[in-house]
Amino acid sequence: MRAIAVLLVLASLGWAQAPAGRLFPNQADPEAGRKLWSANCTICHGEQGKGGRGSDLTKGTYRHGSTDDDLHRAMTKGIPGTEMPGFPLSAIESMQLLAYVRALGRSALPEPVGGNADRGQAIFFADGGCVGCHRVGAQGGHKGPDLSDVGARLVPAALMASLVRPDESVSPQNYYVRLVLKDGRPITGRRMNEDSYSVQIVDEQDRLLGVMKDELKSYELVKKSAMPSYEGKLTQSQLADLVAYLASLKGAR
Numbered sequence: 001m002r003a004i005a006v007l008l009v010l011a012s013l014g015w016a017q018a019p020a021g022r023l024f025p026n027q028a029d030p031e032a033g034r035k036l037w038s039a040n041c042t043i044c045h046g047e048q049g050k051g052g053r054g055s056d057l058t059k060g061t062y063r064h065g066s067t068d069d070d071l072h073r074a075m076t077k078g079i080p081g082t083e084m085p086g087f088p089l090s091a092i093e094s095m096q097l098l099a100y101v102r103a104l105g106r107s108a109l110p111e112p113v114g115g116n117a118d119r120g121q122a123i124f125f126a127d128g129g130c131v132g133c134h135r136v137g138a139q140g141g142h143k144g145p146d147l148s149d150v151g152a153r154l155v156p157a158a159l160m161a162s163l164v165r166p167d168e169s170v171s172p173q174n175y176y177v178r179l180v181l182k183d184g185r186p187i188t189g190r191r192m193n194e195d196s197y198s199v200q201i202v203d204e205q206d207r208l209l210g211v212m213k214d215e216l217k218s219y220e221l222v223k224k225s226a227m228p229s230y231e232g233k234l235t236q237s238q239l240a241d242l243v244a245y246l247a248s249l250k251g252a253r
Contacts, residue, residue: 032093033100040087040097049104053083060105060165067223068169071098102161102168109164110236112156112243120245123238130242133227136249142202143190144227145174149251159243163234166225176222177201181215190226 038047044054055063064070064079075094078086089097124130125139133144140147150159161168177199179187187209189201199219200210213219230239 030100030103033096033098033103036089036093036097037100044083049101057101057104059108060161060168066165066167068098069223071101105168106157106161109157109160110239112160112240112247115237115240115242115244117241117244117248119238120241120243123234123242124245127238128230128234128242141206142208143204143206145171147246147249149249151247151249152251154246156243156247159246160239163239163242164229164231166227166229170223170225174225176224176226178218178220178222179211179216180218181211182217184217187211191221 037049041049041054044052045057046052046054049057051057060066062071062074064074072094074084075097076086076089078084124136130147131140133141135142135146136148154162173191175191176188177191179199179201181187187201187203189203189209191199191201192208193200197214198210198212200208203209230242234242
C-alpha cells in the first residue's frame with residue numbers, strides 16, 4: 001500500500017506539471033477560459049486578443065513557438081527578456097486558458113462551412129496526397145495517425161486548424177523520432193511503441209521497424225508534426241471540402 005501511495009503522489013506531480021492540452025479535455029469549457037483570460041491577459045493583449053503592450057494573438061502565430069508545450073511554458077513560466085510573466089495556474093486552468101488562446105488564434109482561419117464531403121474524399125485520396133500517410137478503414141498508409149474516426153474526435157474548426165497549422169497540437173502518440181545507428185545510418189519515423197530497451201517506428205517507406213536502444217548513437221524525440229501545412233496549397237473551397245469529408249468519418253459502429 002505504501003508503494004501504491006508513492007506512485008499516486010508521483011503521478012499527481014506529473015499531472016500538475018504536464019502541458020495543458022494533455023489533460024482533462026472535457027473541462028476545457030470556453031467560459032472558464034474566458035474568465036481566466038479576462039483576469040490575467042487582457043491588460044496586455046486586449047479583451048479581444050488583438051494586442052497592445054502584448055502581441056496580437058488572433059493571428060494564430062506566436063513569436064516564441066506555436067506548440068501546446070510552447071504556449072504552456074509561456075503561460076506558466078513567462079518569457080525571459082519580455083514583460084510576459086508566468087502565472088500560477090493549475091493543470092486544469094492552464095488547459096482551459098490554452099483552449100481559449102487557441103480559439104482566439106483560430107478566428108483568422110477560413111470558416112470550415114459549405115464543404116462537400118464527396119469532393120473532399122476525392123482530394124483525400126488523390127490531389128491532397130493524404131492517403132499516402134493516413135488510413136481510413138482499410139486504405140492508406142501508417143506514417144500518420146489513423147483518421148477513420150477523426151470526425152467523432154475533432155470539431156470542424158479543429159480539423160481546419162490541423163490542415164493549415166499541423167504543429168499546433170500534436171498528441172504524444174504521434175511524435176516522430178530521429179534515430180542514428182552506431183554505424184551512422186539515420187532512421188526517421190513515427191514512434192509507435194517504446195520501452196526501456198527498444199523503440200518501434202513506422203519509417204518514411206511505411207515499414208514497421210524495431211530498433212534496440214543499445215544499437216543507437218543518438219535518439220531525438222520530435223514534438224512537431226511531420227505533416228506539411230496545406231495553407232496556400234489548397235484553395236479555401238478545397239479546404240472546406242476536405243474538412244467536410246474528415247468530419248464525416250465517425251469510425252465503425
